[in-house]
Amino acid sequence: MSESRTFGSQLLSGLRRLPIDTSLLAPLLALLILLVVSSLASEFFLNTRNISNVLRQVSYTGIIxxxxxxxIIAGGIDLSVGSMLALVGVVLMYIVNAIADPVQAVIMGMLGAVLVGALFGLFNGILVTKGRIAAFVVTLASMSIFRSLALYFTDAGEITTRNPLFNNIGGGFFLGLPIPVWTFLAMAIVAHILLMHTAYGRHVCAVGSNAQVARYSGIRVQRVIMSTFVIAGVCVGVSAIMLASRLNSVSPSDAGYFYELDAIAAVVIGGTALAGGRGSIWGTVIGALILGIINNMLNLMGVSPYLQGLMKGAVILAAVLLQYRRNT
Known part of the structure; x- marks a missing residue:
């Protein structure tokens, strides 16, 4: 018995020395098990078209x-991202429809969506840092504000475009995969480098771990927190581009509906601590894939869509419980 324990401790010690993020092992193992179970549960799961659709759908919430x-790593939370996507999508469609030249319309619309998303994120960040209001309260209020403005500007109706090039962005393919999937992957790589290999990323983790200590260390805490909301806004802008161009339309009443839940769930499932201070971009990617596969399997198995929220909630609770047990 003592020899087996010694071997186990040596194995764990060896794993910690490997140049891999061991915090990813649990979500990665969960993803692999889910893939095996899904492939056995439904003969349609491994269908090329189904996998492509799953990856495409995952990319929208995954980017956010x-x-x-x-x-979240910086110690905040953003409940407004779903409503923000709807409003950014409306602004995007207005820009695309306002410019006669199709190429210019697409370019200006994409730039406008990213800029407007960044400004909305800055709005949240200023209220959190300068206004000294809890992020939960700020983003809960802005969630209502953004959705209300999106409905007002469109009279609660769907807004569409006839631009012949716009659909090629979200609806196009490259090397057999949808463009939104490549966009998701590219943004994950950039975000991973920013978080794990730059001073800014270390500052974000430091602020989330202990803002007061970070302030004594010379880190501009308010600027770091504000910048994280701007990054979230930029990601919402990119996701709005992908989603609106895929559908060639935006419905302000249901665009981005419950995306904030999916985004937070992906982050938590991926191992990022809700209390802040630590996290992983690749963990978030894995978490988004896990959620996407669960949704897909529920649909393939004919489970009522009204019960899908139950499954998401159960997965979130399980992930948080595992984090709590690991921390204690």
Whole structure:
């Protein structure tokens, strides 16, 4: 018995020395098990078209979850991202429809969406830092504000475009994969480098661990927190581009509906601590994939859509409980 314990402790010690993030092992193992179970549960799961659809759907919320990772690691939270996506999407469609030249319309619309998303994120960040209001309260209020403005500007109706090039962005393919999937992957790589290999990323983690100590260390805490909300806004802008161009329309009443739940769930499932201070972009990517596969399997198995929220909630609770047990 003592020899087996010694071997186990040596194995764990060896794993810690490996140049891999061991915090990813649990979500990665969960993803692999889920893939095996899903492939056995439904003969349609491994269908190429189904996998492509799953990855495409995951990319919309996954892009937002990348920005949410920065916010949560810094000790905040953003409940407004779903409503923000609807409003950014409306602004995007207005810009695309206002410019006659199709190429210019697409370019200006994309730039406008990213800029407007960043400004909305800055709005949240200023209220949190300068206004000294809890992020939960600020983003809960802005969630209502953004959705209300999106409905007002469109009279609660769907806004569409006839631009012949716009659909090629979110609806196009590159090397057999949808463009939103490549966008998701590219943003994950950039975000991983920013978080793990720059001074800014270390500052974000330091602020989330202990803002007061970070302030004594010379880190501009308010600026760091504000910047994380801006990053989240930029990610929302990119996701709005992908989603609106895929559908060639935006419905302000249901665009981005419950995306904040999916984004937070992906971050938590991926191992990022809700209390802040630590997290991983690749963990968030894995978390988004896990959620996407669960949703897909529920649909393939004919489970009522009214019960899908139950499953998401159960997964979030399980992830938080595992974090709590690991920390204690």
């Amino acid at each position: 979850a990348i920005g949410m990772t920065f916010v």
